Amino acid sequence: MNGRLVPYAEARVHVLAPAITYGATVFEGIRGYWSKHYDDCLLFRLDEHLERLAFSMKVMRFQSDLEPRTIRAWIRELVRANGQKDEVHIRALAYVSEGPNMFTTAPVEVAIASLARPGRNIGQGGVRATISNWRRISDDAMPPRVKCASNYQNGRLASLQAKHDGYDTPILLSSSGHVAEAPGSCVFLRRGDRLVTPGVTSDILESITRDSVIEIARQRCRVPVEERDVDRSELYMADEVFLCGTASEIVPVSEIDGFRVGDGGVGELTREIATLYGRLVRGELGYPEWFAPVYRDSLGVPA
Ligand SMILES: Cc1ncc(COP(=O)(O)O)c(C=O)c1O
Known part of the structure; x- marks a missing residue:
């Protein structure tokens, strides 16, 4: 917390903090994968996550001088201090920690946790989704491209409804009636020989995984990717559908x-992209600029 190593049970905040009362918290979820290739824990696209955190702090008008490079150093130090040599999921939160009312913009504190979390095995099969009757929040009310904790009440309502109705996950439509995203993931569909995904103006979080999938699909699978408005009924027509996100x-x-x-199974292109994604995040497909190693200062050459 704020650069100090604190035991899990002591990582606390006051109940009257604007972070709690008004949801004045922005955050990032970041994954680190153990790479046999580099013999190190590689934090995937850490700098992009920290840029997005800074953007979220700016839009929410948090007053803080904290630089992304300081948070970057704290994250790497934390994983090392935990001695984690496996797959980790990092939560980095910035929040208004004290203040009399909902307009308070300082002091801003930063808390980071690094939890053990193995990657998903696609062999688990697919999920059953439903189109939620809760609409996605919109850019002119609560911008979804800002990763603010209070935005997550929208996905939470939709998820609890979907689970109550017997589904695994909702997919939310935007206020214009087009497909937006799932509560913590973006949506892709295959229609024939192309992949389609809602554009960044479809009331989605500008997802780093979505961007990585577009890169893999175009460069590795040689599949054209369309970023555009997606109708609900296109999901019913699609040959394959998958969700993607860091977690x-x-x-x-x-x-x-x-x-x-x-056919209700895992589609061929989905499987190929999942396999490539698993290799990408472990440093096996290049893109050295996308990795922050934990135990050494620079990526260097593969082991
Ligand atoms: C609402 C929402 N959409 C999409 C994503 C996927 O974004 P990313 O790939 O940057 O993790 C997330 C996860 O952070 C999310 O919370």
Whole structure:
């Protein structure tokens, strides 16, 4: 917390903090993968996550002089201090920690946790999705491209409803009625020989995984990717559908509103992208600028 190593049980904040009362918290979820290739824990696209955190702090008008490079150093130090030599999921939060009312913008504190969390195994099969009757929050009210904790009440409402109704996950439509995203993941569909995903103006978080998937699909799978408005009924028509995000990685969707996607199994392109994504995040496909190693100062050459 604020650069100090604190035991888990002592990582606390006051109940009257604007962070709690008004959701004045922004955050990032970052993954680190153990790379046999580099014999190190590699934090995937850490700098992009920290840029997004800084953007979220700016839009929410948090008053703080903290530089992304300071938080970067704290994150690497934390994983080393925990001695984690495995797969980790890092939570980095910035929040308004004290103050009399909902307009308070300082002091801002930063808390980081590094939890053990193995990657997903796509062999688990697909999830059953439903189109939520809760709409996605919109850019002119609570911008989804800002990763603010209070935005997550929208996905939470939709998730609890979907689970109550017997589904694994909701997919939310934007206020314009187009497909936006799932509560913690972006949406891709395959229609014939192309991949389609809602554009960044579809009330989505500008997902780092989405960007990585577009790169893999275009460069490795040689599949054209369209970023555009997506209709609900296109999901019912799609040959394959998958969700993606840092925490969830690549999640095949096997059914939407009772309509089977493809043959109900894991689609071929979804499987290929999941495999490539698993290699990408472990440093096996290049892109050295996307990795922050934990135990050494620079990536260097593969082991
Ligand atoms: C609402 C939402 N959409 C999409 C994503 C995926 O974003 P990223 O790939 O940057 O983790 C997340 C996860 O952070 C999310 O919370």
